[in-house]
Amino acid sequence: MRAHSFAASLLLAFSAAAQDGTSERPKPPGLTVKTTSGTYTGLVNSTAPDVCQWLGIPYARPPLGALRFMPPKKAPNYGAADAKAYKPTCYQNSGNKSSLYWQLLPEYLNTGLESEDCLYVNLWAPRQPAEKVPVIIWVSGGGFKEGGGHALYQVPDQWVQRMQTHIVVTFNFRLHIFGFPGSPAASINAGLMDLRLVVEWLKDNIEGFGGDPNRMILYGQSSGNNMVLMYSYAHPKKPIVRGFIGTSGGTPLTNPTTSPNFHNVAQVAGCANLTATAELTCMQNVDALALQQAVDTINTDPNRGLFRPIADNITTFTNLTERLEKGLVAKLPFIGGFMYNEGAVFLPFDPEATTAPPPVSIPGVEGLTCSIKREVDKRNAYGLTTYRYLYSGNFTNVTPRYWLGGMHSSDIPLIFGTHYQFRGNSTEFEWQTSFAMQEFWVSFAANPNKDPRNSLGQVWPKYKGPNGLIMDFGNATGTGPSYVAPVSVADSYSGPCL
């Protein structure tokens, strides 16, 4: 109620400013925006008074029934509705929830309601932008089995409130069996197609929110970065976006074209002993929650899912070097980075332990570090513009065990500006690190063809191969919250990259 009347008075304030001509600024978006999916009224929350937010706008038809496992269909015009509360995220395969994230740091996860009807976007825009602003589209991580549009650490309202010069979009996409079924009868990566549809939806609609459709970038982390990079290979001609940021995860070297997992789940979901086509149809008719529970029962591993993208040669490809060689990639600038202690979070977590493991190199962690290094080197070798960074932060409110330090995902709360919201306020150094990263990200979104810079005038140099330079963020033994360092510093934390 309170939010609504605040919103109403805000609209009045906007029209008053327009009438008395006190402002040369373009008309602010207002809270009611016409889109191709309908006319949606957002809100202003008093905790971010200069940010308009729209939560839960549909970008696709609910992917139910015969649309399950299938490419998403554009949402029709649903008429007028409120966009003031998150919609459920897509079904997550969180297994037995024994990971350190679930036990200690749920703010990194999407822990709210889940549903199969989940294809929605959320937008945060400055209340009175000076111009059409650049747009950062966030693609969350979670191993293709978890993730979505509203983890507490991934709410960008404070970032937009502070800078007032960009829009951040978050969205849900289909996960695990729903997004990456791998059925032989449907070699479709529905979850990757959801990402493409969001980008198309934003191209058509972002101006209504004050955004510039010609200045949008994708920013993904972990499997979200995988999705961003796959997108760049899948859309060489019409990428729509103008740049990419990707951290802590890269493109897999190979992808099986089929997987037995869909079939295995079918055996316990009431679809046993059928031909591939009949199995697929049968599986489209299984109750969604029952299917979700079948997957959660079969795969209890809190860190690794059974369902991942398959090389369909449409959204993903078996040989990416070949695509680079043939120029079949969106030739856009890419920022790639990783954390200095990526693997720590994947150790088995015992909440009762009083002594804990020291910082370690976890087997397999190279998938998060080396794949970034390789991807950036490869792009650089083929003449694409690249930038690199190392995140060296070790801040106790976002990683509250001494052995975690700069673990996987730990730069996210600094970029989103949510780091101070749980387990105590941040140190001054942490705030300054956060500000620097936020500014570089927005600078890149505003113009990916210019070296990013922050408000202190620091410039992020292009990465020029193995002896090149990178940004180092949050290194307490370095020379400030952000500074240029040799790439060898980052590579000393990347494990045995071959």
Ligand SMILES: *[C@@H]1O[C@H](CO)[C@@H](O)[C@H](O)[C@H]1NC(C)=O
């Ligand atoms: C406003 O923001 C606060 C703090 O982030 C949050 O708890 C609350 O749910 C928000 N209110 C609305 C209406 O979104």
Ligand SMILES: *[C@@H]1O[C@H](CO)[C@@H](O)[C@H](O)[C@H]1NC(C)=O
């Ligand atoms: C599937 O086939 C196996 C082997 O022939 C059989 O044991 C099983 O009962 C069948 N299951 C169903 C649900 O028909």
Ligand SMILES: *[C@@H]1O[C@H](CO)[C@@H](O)[C@H](O)[C@H]1NC(C)=O
């Ligand atoms: C959760 O699943 C993992 C992997 O299957 C297993 O190693 C672990 O023991 C399980 N933990 C609990 C509390 O059941």
Ligand SMILES: *[C@@H]1O[C@H](CO)[C@@H](O)[C@H](O)[C@H]1NC(C)=O
């Ligand atoms: C994709 O292309 C590769 C090589 O061009 C081929 O080996 C593979 O069978 C193709 N996969 C599909 C699903 O068409």
Ligand SMILES: *[C@@H]1O[C@H](CO)[C@@H](O)[C@H](O)[C@H]1NC(C)=O
């Ligand atoms: C991928 O393509 C590159 C460039 O064409 C080639 O050198 C390489 O052998 C290919 N890799 C595989 C596994 O086929």
Ligand SMILES: *[C@@H]1O[C@H](CO)[C@@H](O)[C@H](O)[C@H]1NC(C)=O
């Ligand atoms: C993080 O900093 C603390 C001191 O504040 C130190 O004890 C710990 O070893 C550091 N952790 C890592 C992983 O570097």
Ligand SMILES: *[C@@H]1O[C@H](CO)[C@@H](O)[C@H](O)[C@H]1NC(C)=O
């Ligand atoms: C949090 O820390 C910052 C930086 O030290 C300080 O400016 C701010 O006032 C603190 N906020 C609260 C609520 O204590």
Ligand SMILES: *[C@@H]1O[C@H](CO)[C@@H](O)[C@H](O)[C@H]1NC(C)=O
């Ligand atoms: C921080 O900077 C120092 C000095 O440049 C370097 O030796 C160290 O490896 C960097 N990284 C971390 C995580 O401290």
